[in-house]
Amino acid sequence: MKPNSNLKTYSLKDMEYYKIYGRTDETQYPLPLFFNGSGIEVNVTGSELWIDIDVDYDMHEPWIFTRLNNSFMSRQMLMSGSYSLCLFRSMSPDTVKNMKFFRELQAMSEDDSCHILIRGFRTDGFFLPVSNKKYKLEFIGDSITSGEGTYGAKEDTDWLAMYMGVSRNYALMVSDALDAEFRLVSQGGWGVLCGWDNDPRHNIPSRYEKICGLAGGKMNESLGASKPYRFESWKPDAIIVNLGTNDASAFNQPEWTNPETGETFKQHKNPDGSFDPDDLNRFKQAVIDFLTMLRRNNPDSHIVWVYGMLGYDLTLAITDAMNSYKNATKDNNVAFLHLPNTTDETVGSHAHPGEKSHARAAKVLTEYLKAYLEA
Amino acid sequence: MKPNSNLKTYSLKDMEYYKIYGRTDETQYPLPLFFNGSGIEVNVTGSELWIDIDVDYDMHEPWIFTRLNNSFMSRQMLMSGSYSLCLFRSMSPDTVKNMKFFRELQAMSEDDSCHILIRGFRTDGFFLPVSNKKYKLEFIGDSITSGEGTYGAKEDTDWLAMYMGVSRNYALMVSDALDAEFRLVSQGGWGVLCGWDNDPRHNIPSRYEKICGLAGGKMNESLGASKPYRFESWKPDAIIVNLGTNDASAFNQPEWTNPETGETFKQHKNPDGSFDPDDLNRFKQAVIDFLTMLRRNNPDSHIVWVYGMLGYDLTLAITDAMNSYKNATKDNNVAFLHLPNTTDETVGSHAHPGEKSHARAAKVLTEYLKAYLEA
């Protein structure tokens, strides 16, 4: 290998031209990529480009993918360490290349050590301004929005970092179709009220107002994860909430016991298979409370609650809560939309929506948002 | 043309083996086909088959389509008169052919003379029993369910009998996919509470309990259209209600005045574009009342209210009514499902869903019903 002696190192601290994707603490150096879909975009000349990163984890290794001129180029596992990854080589030096580097893996609430930090770049070219997208979209969700199942074979049933991703995710497809920047806040197994296993701590609203309430531990705290998120810094045109799937699951799962306190939690079904009214009401209240929180922090964003990619069970409960919220607040800027359920034909690994299911959902959601945004 | 001297005439009165599609008065002879999707199915040997029919209309000529061995064969306009239509000729005489003859055109509330009556068949073969389908489905709707726009060019804007049909209709596609018999009750421009133009007489519930409340005049009365429908004679596994689109339209249309009484009707919007709460409430009450009527007549049928093929505006109103109905009745056998909206790519004539939109909706609805029916 002939090393390129013309490479110069650029620290992110000193760089003027780049765009950050995903919620992060922009005062940090090196810059943390907390979420799936967090990343960095540059326009650059030169024949060669490298990115300097710091990576670590205990159990769940992060994956990344890259896009050159908006075309998928690579997807790989990251090893621990502080090192450089080559993003391209041997290109015509004079043309401007658009390079995007994205974290595939969701924020890992189960691995406090897991992180990707960006130090900067090395290139023999120079950087140019990155253009703004037409819209801003925030996606809030669970394993569906974490892209679980978009990689891996249909028969694979492990819960694995490498099966998750944003590269085949409806959130990315919708954003591409609408020319939108995106931020994702999602966690597999979590719900609005509780997790798939009735764990009431695993609710997204409790973490929503921090930069990355899903990343715990000292390391992440030092990276700014637990700081309050500055909502005024990035105002989404639309917020897509894709939650409820795990809340529905909880009704079919055994009671959860807090290992530390012994406290228990359980959403019940009646003997006839219907939802227990009280338990359903606390789910509805959680929806109402989350809508209230979303609106408080995002006064002008259109909020669309999407649901259905893994079953339609809580449709009427969610809409009931939305109607209650709407009646109480006179907030008409909220909507509900079904996304088509996943089928044998469209399922991916671990019984989660595969790329085809994401594509179908993305089409319906894109059409909806296009009609709304262009109205 | 060499006439086939072996043809024998079979009167429906004397025939043992055939299956009627669509609500009708089965005591009548000749047998009226009131609705789109009304028709007759036979299994027959022989080289040739003709159907003997009586047809008339004032303004809106009926169309029919035929299926040989479940494959689309013909679609044509019917002229007035009492005559025979040849359904096939020159076939291998010994094989059993499955022949279906369907009315394409909806019941025409605006043309009291419009009718198709079946007298019987002529063939050189003999009839065999017709097998039963696995499921029974009832579809209730407006112009979408009347298949308006499934024929005709995108730029065609006439309101025309020939643009309507069941042959490219989601109702037929879903029934085919699920191996189901179907009955359709639909009328273009009508709603749950009122028509697209605020005409409060144009609500489907007011006609639902008759055999064909949509066909008026003395002729239709003599054909049994206004008799009470015997719900116990055909118990649908699922009832698909696709209404609300015209109710949404009424909010944007001028006040309607009854030409006879001077009475007026209007669904209002507030200056900020939101729905007037009182007007929305009477729409919701109409949904609740219709659900109540459906359940009274169909105690065991799954009821799924589908919505969205021409806009999602009343989603929260419909679901609010459904939740109210559910809370009041403890009836858990009702569900709500979005069908994907029609786009530039899928639109047909007269700004209505085209065949592609019907196909997309049919896929989502088929998947839903399959999951329900096979659970």
Add this chain to the structure above:
Amino acid sequence: MKPNSNLKTYSLKDMEYYKIYGRTDETQYPLPLFFNGSGIEVNVTGSELWIDIDVDYDMHEPWIFTRLNNSFMSRQMLMSGSYSLCLFRSMSPDTVKNMKFFRELQAMSEDDSCHILIRGFRTDGFFLPVSNKKYKLEFIGDSITSGEGTYGAKEDTDWLAMYMGVSRNYALMVSDALDAEFRLVSQGGWGVLCGWDNDPRHNIPSRYEKICGLAGGKMNESLGASKPYRFESWKPDAIIVNLGTNDASAFNQPEWTNPETGETFKQHKNPDGSFDPDDLNRFKQAVIDFLTMLRRNNPDSHIVWVYGMLGYDLTLAITDAMNSYKNATKDNNVAFLHLPNTTDETVGSHAHPGEKSHARAAKVLTEYLKAYLEA
């Protein structure tokens, strides 16, 4: 039915504005439609349009289909007699409608009585000029080009008029995609050298230079079918020859005996399954001779021999003949193109290409012709 008292009758003799599709004797009145894809196009105002036709046949009834504003509207069997068919009713009288009326059924060499003649129209509007298409295409072929199998169920195995058509035919799809007028000369079971059953009379070249060499009998003769075709009257930009499929079949079929002369004919295979060289040579010579005939009559037309929709067996024989022809004549305006073979997924009735196979072939051929015509 309220008759429209404003209808006026227009004889084709007196009409100025219309376009004839398909080879015919334009001096005849009424005007014969000899071929599948033969038809008439008009632009007309008014609320209503009827076509006046004369129809007869012994065994094989003709079918037609209509297109309103280039959108499929009807397909039906024609009965014998002299009568009027209503093409549309109740339309907005002032708009101009484009109406096309096409024969579905191939010229029937086996039914000398089979014919459709056009007398004229009846309308309450008036006729306007019909615009010219961008290109002219001639398609020459066998049952594939006769659209056999494009209607009918996969399990249907009769050889039937109603399974044939141009409405789902690759020839129509290609012409639509390229904005081209078309003429079809095709006959099921026929080849370049001989028919599928080794009948050497069933070769298309022997009939190609007459207006309709496939329609026999006195009636057709009086209609001008056996007159020489005036090639200078309509110069195709491209001639698509889709022949060879039945010539390949002949190698696998028993010897044919002329019932009148006792003469026999048979294309042989060697014991190892390869083609007998002498028999293959007479096939190649037939290809060479046909190319020579095509070029003599169409000096400037691009000739593309397409092959493969029902098997690739004679690919090298056809191209060998084409190379011989090319070397001998220095004619470089000929080309060979495979169309994708029909599969289980794309097959129609009677083991022939279904609509999906036609669509796939049409895509490949359209792309080829587009590149050629726009070069």
Add this chain to the structure above:
Amino acid sequence: MKPNSNLKTYSLKDMEYYKIYGRTDETQYPLPLFFNGSGIEVNVTGSELWIDIDVDYDMHEPWIFTRLNNSFMSRQMLMSGSYSLCLFRSMSPDTVKNMKFFRELQAMSEDDSCHILIRGFRTDGFFLPVSNKKYKLEFIGDSITSGEGTYGAKEDTDWLAMYMGVSRNYALMVSDALDAEFRLVSQGGWGVLCGWDNDPRHNIPSRYEKICGLAGGKMNESLGASKPYRFESWKPDAIIVNLGTNDASAFNQPEWTNPETGETFKQHKNPDGSFDPDDLNRFKQAVIDFLTMLRRNNPDSHIVWVYGMLGYDLTLAITDAMNSYKNATKDNNVAFLHLPNTTDETVGSHAHPGEKSHARAAKVLTEYLKAYLEA
């Protein structure tokens, strides 16, 4: 990162269970992966798997992709050095995982240093036998078969290692569909007679009989690249030759001059745009000679020459040569097949077939081979 202390190192020398893809010198250790599509397959238990490799290059870095249980998992650039790549982590230890590791980049005739060598694996599991595929396929071609353009944006025009690949290549798609092992011998810009730029050294036949005649230099020689390939060691059921595209291009390119000898070469067109007969004849002779070489080395393999993905220009020349070869040898086990041309809709980067074009070609070729192999 918590290192897995249970990993054991397995040298390929000592391993019993694995399958090698692609031509190589199996006596070498470490084992060279010369071609795109060269790779290794293992079945393994355990939670974690690493592959130990040696990589180097001067200019053109190799890319690889991995498949877990036949599902695409990663694609990445390889850096120079001797190191381990983690293929999976944290999986359920008891299940058997099927892991495939493939070289994406073609053999690089322009970079003698470019190589990937496999030393072995590290795992906490154990290896099991790898099952055999149903068929064996050899693909011989140019940039199309090297998958150039299957990655990269439509507007990207660099000639780049990273735009090439086997992961979105028709060869892989066909092999997957038919359950076949595959070997690829391809080089971008090369032809049967000469390269796209008239360089007569750039013909595939001259390199075909060595293990990897495309990899030059001392390093590759020491790796066994220039050893004669042992054809009897792997007998393909079918050989797919996808050549001629660059030979066609040469007719439109300027004369080539050998920089060392001053010798020149040029394929000419006549002023009327037709091919110069003598030049066309030497192309045809090259086809004949290559078919002869292929047959000598592969007495029983079906040989299908496929052509068309970047233009149909030499169709008649190729088939003329095939007919000459066939007549001279009586070898009937050769066939010609068009693959559909690439269109605006299906093109990838650098004006080469994109993934959609490869998918369309793969469908036609799969259907052809399936019919042949299952006959």
